[in-house]
Amino acid sequence: MGKQGNYSFTGHIRPRQIRAGALRLRATFCLGGFSFLAFIVLTITGVLLLFYYQPGDRAFASLSEINSVLPYGGFLRSLHFWAGQLMVISVFLHMVRVVWSRAYRPLRELNWITGVVLFGLTVILDYSGYLLRGGQESGAAATVGQALFTSLPGGKALATVFFGQPSPLNGSTLNMFVWHVFILAGAVGFLQMFHFWRIRRGGGVRPL
Structure with missing residues (x-):
């Protein structure tokens, strides 16, 4: 029963036993926790911004209205932006810590692969958020991204699916x-x- 409980959802949320080394701060430096906290802030602020943001031709204008008309709109946008930068930095440092401590070795290969994919998705998520700001800088960044896509086999179709038709x-x-x-x-x-x-x-990771 105890062994079975360790593989239950409750057992993973609050396990009865963990390794003593997992309790030391230098074991993780809380970088994974910082990344997750930044993601939570991004989710909350992003949902709030959805009520006013308009993609497409109205993107830049809608963000200007959020900054100037919506109460605390500028603070909300800044919080969303800096949380995104914190997530990119903390995920990167987390990857460095894993390599430095050789935490990618067996039996942790799957977690390492998952972390690499997460880092790549985080960077792409940050890049796509920059494009959603609208404006000439975002248009130039989209043009560069499209050029990189189209240099790949079948990349023109992929660029259309991902970017649409940015100006x-x-x-x-x-x-x-x-x-x-x-x-x-x-x-x-x-x-x-x-x-x-x-x-x-x-x-x-220490129990909750």
């Missing part, structure tokens, strides 16, 4: 909006839960 003066499109808000964010959230589950199953 040089505006990188925000409905395609990019759907990828950023639903597909990429959903994939990151799901993989984070799987990542935490694998860590907890291996006896790491």
Whole structure:
């Protein structure tokens, strides 16, 4: 019964036993926790911004209205932006810590692969968020991204699916909006839960 309980959902959320080394701060430096906290802030602020943000030709104008008309709108946008930068930095440092401590070795290969995918998705999520700002800078960034895609075999079709039809003066499109808000964010959230589950199953991370 005890062994079976360790593999239950409750056992993973609050395991009865963990390794003593997992309790030391230098074991993780809480970088994974910082990444998850940033993701929670991004989710909450992103949902609130959805009530006013308009993708496409109105992207830049709607963000300007959020800054100037919506109470605390500028603070909300800044919080969303800096949480995104914190997540990219903390995930990167987390990867460095894993390599430095050789925590990718057996039996943790699957968690390492999941972490690599999460880092890649986090960078793409940050990039897509930059495009949704609209404006000439976002249009230029979208143009560079499209050029990179089209250099790959079948990349023209992939670029159309991912970017839509951004103009040089505006990188925000409905395609990019759907990828950023639903597909990429959903994939990151799901993989984070799987990542935490694998860590907890291996006896790491202090119980809640």
